[in-house]
Amino acid sequence: MRRRAILAAPALLAALPARAQEAFPNRPVTILVASPAGGGTDFSARLIAEPLAQRLGVPVVVENRPGGNGSIGLLATARARPDGHTLTVGYSGTMTGRPAVEGVADLDPQKDFAPIALLTDTPQVMLVHPSLPVRTLPEFVAYAKQRPGQLNYASAGNGSLHHLGTELLKRRTGIDLVHVPYRGTGETISDLIAGRVQFYMNSPPPVIGFVRDGRLRAIATTGQQRHPALPEVPSLAEVGIADMPVNVWYALYAPARTPQPVQDRLAREVMAVLAMPEVQSRAAEAGTFVTPAAGPAVAARLAREIAAWTEVVKAAGIKPD
Numbered sequence: 001m002r003r004r005a006i007l008a009a010p011a012l013l014a015a016l017p018a019r020a021q022e023a024f025p026n027r028p029v030t031i032l033v034a035s036p037a038g039g040g041t042d043f044s045a046r047l048i049a050e051p052l053a054q055r056l057g058v059p060v061v062v063e064n065r066p067g068g069n070g071s072i073g074l075l076a077t078a079r080a081r082p083d084g085h086t087l088t089v090g091y092s093g094t095m096t097g098r099p100a101v102e103g104v105a106d107l108d109p110q111k112d113f114a115p116i117a118l119l120t121d122t123p124q125v126m127l128v129h130p131s132l133p134v135r136t137l138p139e140f141v142a143y144a145k146q147r148p149g150q151l152n153y154a155s156a157g158n159g160s161l162h163h164l165g166t167e168l169l170k171r172r173t174g175i176d177l178v179h180v181p182y183r184g185t186g187e188t189i190s191d192l193i194a195g196r197v198q199f200y201m202n203s204p205p206p207v208i209g210f211v212r213d214g215r216l217r218a219i220a221t222t223g224q225q226r227h228p229a230l231p232e233v234p235s236l237a238e239v240g241i242a243d244m245p246v247n248v249w250y251a252l253y254a255p256a257r258t259p260q261p262v263q264d265r266l267a268r269e270v271m272a273v274l275a276m277p278e279v280q281s282r283a284a285e286a287g288t289f290v291t292p293a294a295g296p297a298v299a300a301r302l303a304r305e306i307a308a309w310t311e312v313v314k315a316a317g318i319k320p321d
Contacts, residue, residue, distance in 0.1 A: 024084050024262045028059040031252075032088045034073025036066045040203065043286060044119045044250035045089040048273050055269040070094040071107060078112040082255035084262035089119065092249045093161035096302060100309035101159035102320045110306070113253035114263055115298035117270040120283055121249040121291040123223035124165065124201045125208075125230060130217045131195055137220040137239050140199070141173045148176040153199040154188045157181050158321050162188075162201055164309050165222075165246035167316045172241055192216060203248050204229050205287040222246045229287055245305045249291070251298045267294055 029052075031045045045062045053060035065073035073088060080086035095109040104111075126137060134140040144151055155163035158181050170177060180197050182188040185206055192200045193215050201222075208229055210216040221227045222244055224237045236244055252270055254263060273279055274292040283290045293301075312318075 024265060025056050025058045027085060028061055029053075029056060029084070030086050031060060031062050032073045032077050032086065033062060033064045034066060034070040034088065034094065035064065035091070037064050040120075040122065040248060040288070041089050041091045041250055043288075047279060047283060048119060048252070048270060051273040051276060051279060052269055055272060070098070074107055074112075077253065078107065078255055080255050082114075082257040082259070084254055084258055084266060086255065087116070087266070088113070088253050089250050090253050092247070092251075092305065093164075095251075096245075096305035097159055097161055097164050097309050099306055100164070100313045101318055110299070110302055112256050114256050114258050115295040115302070116252040116254055116263060116266045117274070117295065118249065118251045118291055118293035118298050118301070119270075119274065120288045121247050122203045122288040123221045123227050123235075124161075124246050124248065125204050125211070125218050125227065125233065126169075126201045126220040126222075127192065127199070127207060127211070127216045128219055129192060129195045129198050130214060132198060132217070134219060135217065136234065137236070137241070140219055141175055144173075144175040144177060149178060151177050151199060152180045152197040153177045154192055154197040155179060155181050155200075156185060156188060157183060159313075159318065161246060161248060163318075164312055165201055165244070166199070167318070168244060168246065168308075168312050169241075171312065171315060172244070189216075201246065203287065208287065227287075228284070245308050249301075263295065 031049060033042050033045050035041045042064060049060045049062050065076055077086055077088035099109060128134060128140060132143065134143050153166045155166065163179060166177065177199060185202060188200060189207060191197050193210060204227055207216060211218045218230055218233045220239060221230060221233050221235050223235055226233060226235050254266065271292050274290050280290045
């Protein structure tokens with residue numbers, strides 16, 4: 001009997017990981033958001049939280065952990081137990097723009113996380129002050145070329161997607177604009193309305209009202225198609241500018257060493273949530289689009305955009321703050 005017990009022990013030990021994986025989830029799942037409540041990252045997390053909880057059979061709690069330019073919440077996820085119970089929603093500006101500017105010494109989005117699914121994708125709208133005699137992006141490019149270094153563009157800070165995206169636009173079109181960094185969207189929009197800066201790009205929700213009442217003018221939207229909230233505004237593809245990775249997108253991530261069966265279960269359930277008409281409608285009302293894609297597609301997009309932004313950072317001589 002003793003010999004049988006000894007022989008059986010390795011088989012029992014080998015079965016333990018499988019049983020642990022089968023138990024997922026066995027407690028509430030937390031989605032850490034590395035920014036304050038109310039932003040796009042927070043919206044994307046809360047968009048899936050309740051229906052995901054219904055599918056998993058356990059509570060899914062969204063917890064905001066802002067600070068450190070996103071590093072506090074992301075590091076907490078990267079260092080969490082890799083069992084699927086701690087996740088994060090990553091913002092593309094942080095996950096692709098930040099490593100291009102600051103490097104990956106403390107946090108490497110490609111090595112520290114396991115991508116689960118792409119959630120939402122939001123085209124940007126390019127805006128000018130209405131005093132400028134331009135109504136399209138080609139007209140703005142021609143106007144700026146006649147005034148090198150005389151026009152200002154705003155961003156939400158050094159290394160932000162607004163900053164890197166406009167630097168990429170400068171490279172693609174040959175214009176010379178002066179960067180004016182701000183600390184947040186509110187003061188940026190206020191100064192654009194006041195005419196202190198002449199150009200800015202941002203996601204549609206915060207600016208659509210100002211476009212409609214004439215205080216701002218939209219001259220292009222990023223992406224391949226026109227934005228349904230701004231159907232009169234041409235897309236970049238229409239004006240002949242391709243391969244501009246300036247859309248804001250959000251994806252769900254787990255810690256890097258999360259077992260593959262747990263990743264697969266999460267991906268299946270999230271993809272099912274994103275297929276729900278009510279989830280898609282809620283996203284559309286907020287000016288964004290549900291764009292389901294599995295983990296490998298997210299990993300490929302991360303690699304592609306980090307490489308693109310690294311090239312922009314080097315060419316523009318952008319340094320960390």
